[in-house]
Amino acid sequence: MTSQTLKRDVAKKTIYEVNSLNLWYGNTHALKDLNFAIEENEVTAIIGPSGCGKSTFIKTLNRMIEIIPEVRTTGEILYNERNIFDSGFGVEELRTKVGMVFQKPNPFPKSIFENVVYGPKIHGIRNKKKLMEIAETSLRDAALWDEVKDRLNSNAYGLSGGQQQRLCIARALAMEPEVLLMDEPTSALDPIATSKIEELVMELKKNYTIVIVTHSMQQAARISDQTAFFLMGELIEFDKTKVIFTAPRDKRTEDYITGRFG
């Protein structure tokens, strides 16, 4: 893997560097000795069959995995050259810089406005005008502003599934994170809502580093720059998306992307 990492564009900043990462749920070895790097302003797609550890991995990047009891990790993940598992690196601090969008849209049962400004508010921004600005910018960035600007005070659960998911993206963007983790963000959405989210991801990568877990290989091929293929907790192949989908080096990658299993 290291050789590939070296081959890539040296000018780009490395955001995440994963070094011999292992993870266990109790006695189940879920992630096995992962090594790779994620670079600035790129979309990294993680593909693989169900249960291969892709969701586990993305949740390790902002340590959300630790909410599950009995999770144990070894190795390190360097985020901007700091190990996220260091006791000095507060998990709250990490999560303000690394936003997350979940599989199922999960807005709070509050108004659209309250949803977007939730993060800034709990981190101490009280000024109404400032919050309004943040809400507008985030909603515009999430391509939702025009649809909701007249009903910012109505409940978020009145929105459609796709709008709810874009609201969740806006909520994450309101924290002005550096990285956006997306765990199968379109798996609960219809094709039209899915394509909107995909367009949005393409737009967002100008300003954010995005890691996206996806079940859909077409989606990975459409929107990502790098693709990682996971199988049974192992990283089988990691390369430019074009290479993965046209000339994979590993037989298992080829079998998976041609639909022979998974």
Next chain:
Amino acid sequence: MSYDVIQKKGNAHFNTLSHKRRMRLRIILDKFAKLLFIASTLFALMVLGILIYRISTQSVGWLNLKFLKNNLSIFPEKAGIYGPIVGSLWLMTIVAPVTVVLGVATAIYLEEYSTKGRLHSFIKTNISNLAGVPSVIFGLLGLTVFGRLLKFGSSILAGGLTMSLLVLPIVIVASQEALKAVPGFLRDASYALGATKWTTIRTVVLPTALPGIMTGSILALSRAIGETAPLVVLGIPTLILRIPNGVMSDFTALPIQIYYWTLDSVLKPEYANLAAATIIVLLFMLFMMNSIAIIIRNKYKKRY
């Protein structure tokens, strides 16, 4: 296609004579079960109906504005329940804050903070057991601790704290259920934005669980307002002519008054009418509280 044709086409196993007989039997059983359940419901409603009819007829002519405004008296014609109403309301001013604060805090600790181990299940089991302890025993506890040890006597404070202990398990269990019902994905959303546990509880979990907590608390309060035994044990005096004006005042409450008037109706039969009129007032208060609980529950139906 007629039913017969389907029958013939179907599995021969289901077409035998014995099968048809069994089918008929099950249909009869089904009708019987329905009747049985309707009868059970009607029985409960009938008992309630008889009770309400009895106390209504007994209280006719006694339940009027004068009865609500006057204070207690040994003369039935002059007697009113202003004192007991004020006493009951005072009791609520102690019970409501004490149970809600202690109950919700305990539930938060148990559901959100404590590690789910032996101690956790031990505490939970005991809280459930406490909910089943007879109220007279809470009365004895109140008498020992609040009445004698802390020298609160038979004041509103002693009565309120005793009642609080009695209904605390109800509030804890209801709050725990409400907290448990808050879906994990809402907590995840908050944590993923860098919120701490307490921030998440304060801003997401509690507001979402609030309708459930409030419903449980109001039902617990309505239990407290109707309880008699703990107050009897505390030694609430039979006849108090002063209206209570603070938490250390002696007092009497509606259920207590019903109890004493019913006992004394052997001396003066009119006391029974007073008791009936008081029951109507108490039932009305309970009905109002339960209605509020139902309104809250319906208003904040789950949206997520």
